Amino acid sequence: MSETVPCIEAHAMEVHYEDFQALKGLTCTIPSGTVGLLGPNGAGKSTFMKTILGYNRTTSGSLKVFGMEMPKAALAVRQRVGYMPEKEVVSPEITAVGFVTYLGRLFGMSRVDAMERTHEVLNFVGITESRYRKMETYSTGMLQRVKLAQALIHDPKLLLLDEPTNGLDPEGRDEMLELIEEVSNKREITVILSSHLLPDVQQVCKRILMVNHGQVVRDGTVEELTRRQANQFDISVRENIQSLIQTFDEKGFPWHAKDDGLLQVELPEDLEASWLYELARTHQTQIRHFEPARMSLASVFIDAIGRTPHEVALES
C-alpha cells in the first residue's frame, strides 16, 4: 500500500436498511493512525464499520478501503482488516484456543501457523490458563479479550473495534484501552475505535470523527477540534471580578465561569483583546491570567451532537 493512499475514503455514502436510512451522505477520509468514531447509539457508527467490511451495500456514493473499491474488493479488504464486533460472541462448546485457531484458519493460515499465532495473541490479550476452558464459562471481560484476539490473529493493517469496552468493569475497561493503545502505538496498525463514551476515545485516539444521524459532524485531530478560539479568552483578575461581569452582561458578551476558576468571555469580532486590559484598568484591577480559550472535547461533543457526553452514555 502506498503511503499516500488513505486507509478509508468515503464520499457521500448512503446506506439503507430497507426503509431506514442509516448513513446519509457520509463523507470522510481516514489516514493511518488511531481514529475514534464517536456518537450516540443509532448514529451510524456500526453501520459505517460494517460497510467497510462489505456487509452493507451503499445505495449511493463511494467507499474505498486501502484504495480498493467496496464492496467489489470485500474479500481482499477483509484480508487486511480485523474486526471486533459489538455483540457478545461465544462458541460455547469450544475453547478459546480452538475458536481463535479456527478463525485464523478461515483467514487462510496453516494449522501450525494458526495455533502458534493463537497462543501469541491470547498471551497478548491476557488469556492465560483459561484458554483451554470452554468459552461458555467465560466472563464478559474474557469474551471481549477473545474477540480482540481473533481480530488480531492475522495481524491486520486496519483494526475495527466496535464498542470494545462494553460490559467491562472499570479495571477491565482500563486494561482493554491499554491493549488497544499498545497495538496502535507500537505497530503500523490503523485502529478505528467506535464508542459512545468520550473518555474511551479521548484516551486512545489521536483523531476523532463525530457521527450523528448518519453523517460526520466533526472530523479532526484532538488538537484541531479543541483549537483556540479567535475571539474567546480565558482570564482571571486580581479583584473586582463582579464589576467586570456586570460590564459583560450590560454589553451582552457571553461569558461563563470555568471549573478551573477562570472566566471565559467571548468578545465581538470588532473588539481587540487589548480592550479587556483597558476594561480591567477602568475597574481598577489587574489581569493575572490571559490566554485565547481552547474548547474542551466535551463542549465540541455537545456542539456537534446536541447532548452532553454524560447524557449519551446514560441513554446507551
Added chain:
Amino acid sequence: MPIYEQNYRSYDGEAWHHFRWLIIVEQEVRVLIKQKKFLVLMIVGLVHLILRVLQLVAMDIIAQNPNHPLALTFKQFDFLSIDQRMFFDFIRFQGPLTVVLFLLAGSGMICNDFRNNIMELYFSKPISWRDYALGKIATLTGLGLFLTAIPALFLMMLHNILLPGAATFAQTITWVVPTILFSLLLVIPAALMVLACSAVVNSFNYAAVTMLMIIVASATMGTVLAEMLRAPNYQVISLPLAYNRLGQYFYGMRYPIFELDWYWPMSIFVAISLISLNLVFRKVRRAEVAP
C-alpha cells in the same frame, strides 16, 4: 503495569486462498467427534456394516465351500443372497440412522452461529457466504455418504475380493451407479432440509422438531390418503415411501410399492432440495450482505 506478558508481534506467514469451505468442514467434524451421541450413532452404523461383512463371509466363503457343514444351510436362506436387494436394503436401513445423525449434527449448524453472533466474525475473515454454505452442506453430505455409499462400495469391493472372478465383477459393476444414486438421493435432500430448518428457526431443538415433523407428516398424509381413497399412488407424498420407490427403480427391482413413474417421486425430492437450498442461501447471504 501492562497485563500482557509479551508485546504484540507481527505475522508474516502466507495465507491459503482456496477451498476455505474445507476449513469449515474440518471444524464441524472436529466439534462433532467430541460428542458422545455422534460417536454412538457412528458405532451403530458400523455394527450394521459388520453384520453385512459377516453376510458376505457366509455367502462368499462358507456357502461356496461344499465341504463346509454350514454351506447348505446358508444357501437355503434367500435373504442372505448377495444381490442388488442386499445393497438396496443396506442403504435403506442406514436411512433412519442418517436422518438421526443429520438431526444431531445439522439442526444447530446455522441457527447456533446466528444465536451466538459468530456470523459477523466469519464474514470479517476473507470468506464469502458461498464458502460458508458450501462448508456446511459438504459436512453433512460427507457424513451421510460415510454411512451409506462409502460402506456400500466397500462391501462391493469386499465381495469381489472374497469371491473373485469376472462374473462377480460384472455383476457388481452394475450396482455401483444405483448405490451412489440411492445414497445421494437420501443424503442431499435430507442434508439441505435440515440446514434449511436450521436457517429458518432460531434454535437447535426447533430445527430438529421441524425436520422430524415434515417427515412424519408426509408419511402419515401419504398413508392416510392412500387408504382413504384406496389409491396406493398417493403414497408418493410420503417421503420415506417415495424414497424407497426410487431405490426400487434404480436397482431395477420388481413389485414396486406403488405404480407411479420414477419422475414423480424424483420431482418431489428435487423440489425439496431446491426450496431448502434457496432458504439456506437466502439466510446465509443476508448474514454477509445486508438486504
